[in-house]
Every structure is written in structure tokens, then in C-alpha cells.
Amino acid sequence: MKRSIVLCLLGILLSGCVYHVDIQQGNKLDAVDIEQVKMGMTQSQVRYLLGTPVIQESFHKDRWDYMYYFLPGRAKEADQRWTIILFEDGRVSDIELDVPVNPS
Numbered sequence: 001m002k003r004s005i006v007l008c009l010l011g012i013l014l015s016g017c018v019y020h021v022d023i024q025q026g027n028k029l030d031a032v033d034i035e036q037v038k039m040g041m042t043q044s045q046v047r048y049l050l051g052t053p054v055i056q057e058s059f060h061k062d063r064w065d066y067m068y069y070f071l072p073g074r075a076k077e078a079d080q081r082w083t084i085i086l087f088e089d090g091r092v093s094d095i096e097l098d099v100p101v102n103p104s
Contacts, residue, residue: 020073026054027066029083034097037085041092046085053085062087 029050036049046064047053055065064085071078084096 022073023071026068027051028068029066034083037092037095039092043087043090
């Protein structure tokens with residue numbers, strides 16, 4: 001009897017300890033990585049430095065979107081970053097850093 005009560009209490013106690021998984025999606029780009037991208041670089045050079053973009057639209061082949069989302073298990077807010085690289089004639093023409101993910 002005593003043993004079953006202890007096991008029930010232990011079961012209730014342990015069921016309250018829920019593990020929260022970290023959620024990470026996209027390309028994590030550090031400032032050092034992005035600073036290496038220079039105007040006039042080719043698309044293959046950018047892909048070598050930053051990796052394949054998360055979004056490559058078929059209608060906007062001259063725009064690459066690098067997005068990053070990280071939500072630690074128990075955190076209330078996520079770390080979100082969005083970098084856009086624009087190309088003209090296959091070469092970097094503009095770099096937009098820290099674009100708002102949820103523009104209001």
C-alpha cells in the first residue's frame with residue numbers, strides 16, 4: 001500500500017517535468033559571414049559563403065532570402081533574422097540586413 005502511494009506520487013511529480021525542445025530553422029548567419037559578401041560577387045560565390053538560401057522564388061531569381069528562426073525550449077520570444085541579397089546580372093547589387101520578419 002505504502003509502495004503504491006509512493007509510486008503514484010513519484011509518477012505525478014515526474015509528469016510535471018516536461019522537456020521543451022529547442023526549435024531551430026533556416027540559415028544561421030553571423031555578422032562575420034555576411035560581411036564577407038561584397039557588391040559585385042557572383043551567385044556561386046555567395047552560395048559558397050552563406051549556403052543555399054531558404055527561399056529562392058521562381059519569379060524573382062535575382063532575390064535570395066536567408067531566414068533564421070530559433071526558439072529555445074522555455075523562451076517566450078524567438079530570435080528571428082532575415083537577410084535579403086539582391087542580384088543584378090548575376091552579381092550582388094544590394095544586401096538588406098535584419099529585415100523585420102513580421103512587419104507591422
